[in-house]
Amino acid sequence: xxKIHISDSNSKxxxxxxxxxxxxxxxxxxFGKEKVFSKRLLLSGENNDYESLSSKYKDKLPQILLxxxxxxxxxLIGRPIEKTNTVFINKENEIMQLAPNWIELIFDKDGNExxxxxxxxxxxxxxxxxxxxxxxxxxxREDAVRKFVFSRTLQLWxxxxxxxxxxxxxxxxxxxxxxxxxxxxxxxxxDPLIFQNNGLPWRAFLEGRIQDDSYAxxxxxxxxxxxxxx
Amino acid sequence: MAxxxxxxxxxxxxxxxxxxxxxxxxxxxxxxxxxxxNNEECKRASLTEDGQILIKSxxxxxxxxIDGGKQIESNEIGxxxxNNNALSLIPxxxxxxxxxxxxxxxxxxxxxxxxxxxxILPDEISKDLENxxxxxxxxxxxxxxxxxxxxxxxxILKNDTGFFAIIGIPNQINMLSPNALPPEDExxxxxxxxxxxxx
Numbered sequence: 439x440x441k442i443h444i445s446d447s448n449s450k451x452x453x454x455x456x457x458x459x460x461x462x463x464x465x466x467x468x469f470g471k472e473k474v475f476s477k478r479l480l481l482s483g484e485n486n487d488y489e490s491l492s493s494k495y496k497d498k499l500p501q502i503l504l505x506x507x508x509x510x511x512x513x514l515i516g517r518p519i520e521k522t523n524t525v526f527i528n529k530e531n532e533i534m535q536l537a538p539n540w541i542e543l544i545f546d547k548d549g550n551e552x553x554x555x556x557x558x559x560x561x562x563x564x565x566x567x568x569x570x571x572x573x574x575x576x577x578x579r580e581d582a583v584r585k586f587v588f589s590r591t592l593q594l595w596x597x598x599x600x601x602x603x604x605x606x607x608x609x610x611x612x613x614x615x616x617x618x619x620x621x622x623x624x625x626x627x628x629d630p631l632i633f634q635n636n637g638l639p640w641r642a643f644l645e646g647r648i649q650d651d652s653y654a655x656x657x658x659x660x661x662x663x664x665x666x667x668x
Numbered sequence: 669m670a671x672x673x674x675x676x677x678x679x680x681x682x683x684x685x686x687x688x689x690x691x692x693x694x695x696x697x698x699x700x701x702x703x704x705x706n707n708e709e710c711k712r713a714s715l716t717e718d719g720q721i722l723i724k725s726x727x728x729x730x731x732x733x734i735d736g737g738k739q740i741e742s743n744e745i746g747x748x749x750x751n752n753n754a755l756s757l758i759p760x761x762x763x764x765x766x767x768x769x770x771x772x773x774x775x776x777x778x779x780x781x782x783x784x785x786x787x788i789l790p791d792e793i794s795k796d797l798e799n800x801x802x803x804x805x806x807x808x809x810x811x812x813x814x815x816x817x818x819x820x821x822x823x824i825l826k827n828d829t830g831f832f833a834i835i836g837i838p839n840q841i842n843m844l845s846p847n848a849l850p851p852e853d854e855x856x857x858x859x860x861x862x863x864x865x866x867x
Contacts, residue, residue, distance in 0.1 A: 467746075
């Protein structure tokens with residue numbers, strides 16, 4: 439189970455477990471009352487796809503398609519695909535023997551390429567020596583939901599009496615004040631959270647709920663502001 | 669263009685056009701590209717385990733089967749619930765009046781697994797609903813973009829930049845007591861998409 443290193447408003451810090459809150463699963467697909475499952479099937483061979491046929495027959499292709507069905511390889515079509523290995527192919531459709539290099543392309547919001555560069559690895563930062571810390575930004579729940587789209591939620595879990603008290607107290611303070619607290623990582627405690635290497639950075643707000651002697655401390659994650667698009 | 673969303677509060681209809689909000693459209697995006705030693709773009713493909721068939725993009729399709737191997741046409745596929753009862757297809761709600769419930773607590777919106785967010789543009793809005801949204805109130809109704817076997821929930825709200833519909837499936841929060849058992853191990857979600865500065 440994964441852990442996160444977090445500190446509270448008094449700069450006390452500890453490692454606690456977390457797990458995602460997920461929506462109920464989609465209804466199961468069925469034929470009558472029997473569950474159905476899917477298989478990947480081959481539609482064509484590598485010499486029968488449009489690209490290959492087009493370069494072979496050029497402008498005669500439409501007539502040849504009508505007359506001879508070169509797109510159908512009856513040896514291959516409909517064959518189920520089980521396990522495969524990922525490969526990279528060059529522009530001649532040859533399998534590369536060496537691992538490719540990578541570049542990163544940056545596009546603006548209209549889809550125009552702005553820059554290309556050698557990508558930098560972004561390491562996960564939730565389990566570092568430096569804990570995730572409270573920032574100065576607190577929002578009332580009603581303001582937070584009108585400013586950000588919270589598309590993921592993680593629940594923080596205690597593992598003993600000390601971590602129960604630690605998380606319970608954070609949840610209680612937030613719930614009583616009807617507030618959500620922005621937390622951040624890094625030296626200044628302002629960076630977004632990255633949960634796995636090269637994963638998306640998320641802005642994270644803590645939200646607390648208290649019911650008698652039970653609590654829920656939830657990390658609401660957002661990577662999207664609620665902004666109208668023209 | 670999709671049909672409009674029609675919502676009803678106190679017997680008064682409001683009509684909105686919907687426009688999906690995506691990160692790409694707000695912030696731009698990054699993409700990683702594989703290149704060979706000549707700086708030419710390479711494409712990802714698959715090779716069958718026996719090394720006999722190279723599978724390029726577009727060379728495969730998906731078939732549906734039941735135990736025993738019988739193939740099922742996609743138009744014959746339905747859905748069942750956890751008790752094996754057949755579910756009915758619920759039609760799209762677009763273009764059909766949906767009654768609003770609320771105002772609801774922001775906690776209810778926070779407990780939503782969000783699937784889609786729309787910017788909604790009013791063709792017609794009742795004074796009553798507009799006043800309520802201006803005050804910061806949040807309303808909810810049923811929503812399905814297309815026919816499906818489960819109904820999604822739509823939350824309507826307004827901020828300084830416009831009106832929004834946040835769509836998703838309500839989820840359940842676990843309240844933890846001191847002796848709560850730790851959660852079961854789950855695989856972390858992997859994201860292929862790379863970040864873009866939001867703030």
